Amino acid sequence: MRSSTILAFIFMCFVCSIAKTAKDEDFSEFDDFDHDEFVDETPSSTGATPSTPKTQSNKQESLRKEEEPQLKPNQIKDEEVSIDDDDDDDDDLMFDEEEFESSDPFGSPNQPLSDLKIAEVPANLTGNHWEAYYCEGIMIIALLGYLINFLIGRTKNSQLATTIFRSQRDLLEKNFSLVGDNGQTKTGQAEEQTDLMLKESENLYILWCSGRPLVDSMLLELRFVKRQCLFNSLAAIVKSINDTIVYTVDYSKEDMDTFVFCLARKRCIARLHRDMIDLSQFCLERKAADKKRLSGSYQMLTELSEASSAIIDTRITDFMEKFPDAIEYIHVSDQYTGTKTQTTDPQSPSTPAPANTGTAAQQQDALNISERAVRRVLIVAFNLVPQNGHSLQVTSEDVCNDYLRFVLYLMDRVSLFRLTSKESRAKANKNRHRIEETFLKSVNQQRQEQAQQRREEQRRAEKEKVMKSDDPELQRKWDEKEHKREMKRRQPKMKQMKIKSM
Amino acid sequence: MSDNRRPVRVHRFRPALITQVDDALPDYMNLMGMIFSMCSLMLKIKWCAWVAIFAALVGFANSRSSDDAKQVLSSFMLSISAVVVTYMQNPAPMTIPFMQ
Numbered sequence: 001m002r003s004s005t006i007l008a009f010i011f012m013c014f015v016c017s018i019a020k021t022a023k024d025e026d027f028s029e030f031d032d033f034d035h036d037e038f039v040d041e042t043p044s045s046t047g048a049t050p051s052t053p054k055t056q057s058n059k060q061e062s063l064r065k066e067e068e069p070q071l072k073p074n075q076i077k078d079e080e081v082s083i084d085d086d087d088d089d090d091d092d093l094m095f096d097e098e099e100f101e102s103s104d105p106f107g108s109p110n111q112p113l114s115d116l117k118i119a120e121v122p123a124n125l126t127g128n129h130w131e132a133y134y135c136e137g138i139m140i141i142a143l144l145g146y147l148i149n150f151l152i153g154r155t156k157n158s159q160l161a162t163t164i165f166r167s168q169r170d171l172l173e174k175n176f177s178l179v180g181d182n183g184q185t186k187t188g189q190a191e192e193q194t195d196l197m198l199k200e201s202e203n204l205y206i207l208w209c210s211g212r213p214l215v216d217s218m219l220l221e222l223r224f225v226k227r228q229c230l231f232n233s234l235a236a237i238v239k240s241i242n243d244t245i246v247y248t249v250d251y252s253k254e255d256m257d258t259f260v261f262c263l264a265r266k267r268c269i270a271r272l273h274r275d276m277i278d279l280s281q282f283c284l285e286r287k288a289a290d291k292k293r294l295s296g297s298y299q300m301l302t303e304l305s306e307a308s309s310a311i312i313d314t315r316i317t318d319f320m321e322k323f324p325d326a327i328e329y330i331h332v333s334d335q336y337t338g339t340k341t342q343t344t345d346p347q348s349p350s351t352p353a354p355a356n357t358g359t360a361a362q363q364q365d366a367l368n369i370s371e372r373a374v375r376r377v378l379i380v381a382f383n384l385v386p387q388n389g390h391s392l393q394v395t396s397e398d399v400c401n402d403y404l405r406f407v408l409y410l411m412d413r414v415s416l417f418r419l420t421s422k423e424s425r426a427k428a429n430k431n432r433h434r435i436e437e438t439f440l441k442s443v444n445q446q447r448q449e450q451a452q453q454r455r456e457e458q459r460r461a462e463k464e465k466v467m468k469s470d471d472p473e474l475q476r477k478w479d480e481k482e483h484k485r486e487m488k489r490r491q492p493k494m495k496q497m498k499i500k501s502m
Numbered sequence: 503m504s505d506n507r508r509p510v511r512v513h514r515f516r517p518a519l520i521t522q523v524d525d526a527l528p529d530y531m532n533l534m535g536m537i538f539s540m541c542s543l544m545l546k547i548k549w550c551a552w553v554a555i556f557a558a559l560v561g562f563a564n565s566r567s568s569d570d571a572k573q574v575l576s577s578f579m580l581s582i583s584a585v586v587v588t589y590m591q592n593p594a595p596m597t598i599p600f601m602q
Binding site for chain 2: 132133134135136139142143146147150174175176177178181182183199200201202204206208210211212213215216217219221223226228229231232246248250338341
């Protein structure tokens, strides 16, 4: 019995020594831990490090069990129970302070908590994501609103144009052999293209008519309010701008006599007088239209009083009584060259297209023409406003035919009118002669300026060439040349003075 | 009633005869659209990109038929790409500067 216990004891020691060496080899990295740390150890549930003390404690327990087989179950229980202690204490025990350089989170309790900065979580990352994008939602709604207004406005303008065209089509086809032309199709195919007006933009529709006696052509323009743009339509409401129909009739030289005349509403006559080149050149002052049995809201600009008396006859006055605010302006001129804003040089011989001629070659061509390019025109502008409580579309259907008849009458009247009194004719000729002279002078001046510029450029080029050549001989010659030129320029003045003194 | 039509006196239409209206709005809007798109792409400002889309839309609405459609289309493309790129760089919601 005794020998067997001794043998068992020796065997256990042998096993322990083996275990210890194994432990030493496997867990040599954890040798830093003090044994004191594991006196009341409890194995933590997480991490590799805690597992070693666990095995250690197990080993120790087994050792203790062997060494003290009389270990009380209570103690064992305690040890077992102690296994379930808090992990925090365990952490404190297990972690060596030297191993961790970071600040101790449970450091001095005297530090104030205000050092902590709690960052705000962005709104789009918390809870309901889409609510944070309210600005984007507003922008999208605004864009959709503008788009919807664009579609509605465009449709409205288009319907209005179609209504007006349909109401005038018959009368136009009776009076013009060509109704509707885009300038590109061959005449044989013209019939296919004339069903609709030409759409220049969402608020501008045009119709070209030609083939009538006494006139060259008539251009019908429907200038609507920009309903397709929300901002423009709001501005139109504020400024009380309305839709207009403009008839522009072109005459040839033989079809029209020489006079300039304008009848317009007070609100636009000042602008016309300022902007229209022919009105500012030929018509000096504004006169009230009361004397001609017209309403007080109209004024006249006229070059010749005979012309104004001839144009404004009973038919005109009756029409204006029937439709009081329909006519915006009537502009008759044989010297029409557009507005001042369209042409850089008011006297430049350009067509009323934008004449900002950019290239030097174009300017040169313009200066080579000795005559002003003028048009002989009758321009009548009507306001399209809803009348008698009807909608705009119904009103336009009713009145457009009357407007067209009025224009056709006026067209023929202007063409047939001839100045009778000699004084009027003399005055008209004198005015035109004066304007023509001014124009020729300005053209001459421009030509001279251009020639001067060209000479300067040539001289500069020569000078550069001479300077680059580095030849003192050449430079000296050039300097002599320059000196001679200077002397020549100064000499004529002296000569003139000599003649005068004699 | 005598026929008032004279085929002999027919003159063809010339676009130069249309009364020129000085409207620079579509050009300004195109330019604004491009500037705001560039601002949004380079400075990563979201509201600039949205304003660029608006400007492109206003320019398109006010354009004339004779204008080149390519310019309007390129303006649109640029503004939409500005919005997409700006949001890809930073998906956070837009903030309007003077409202913060």
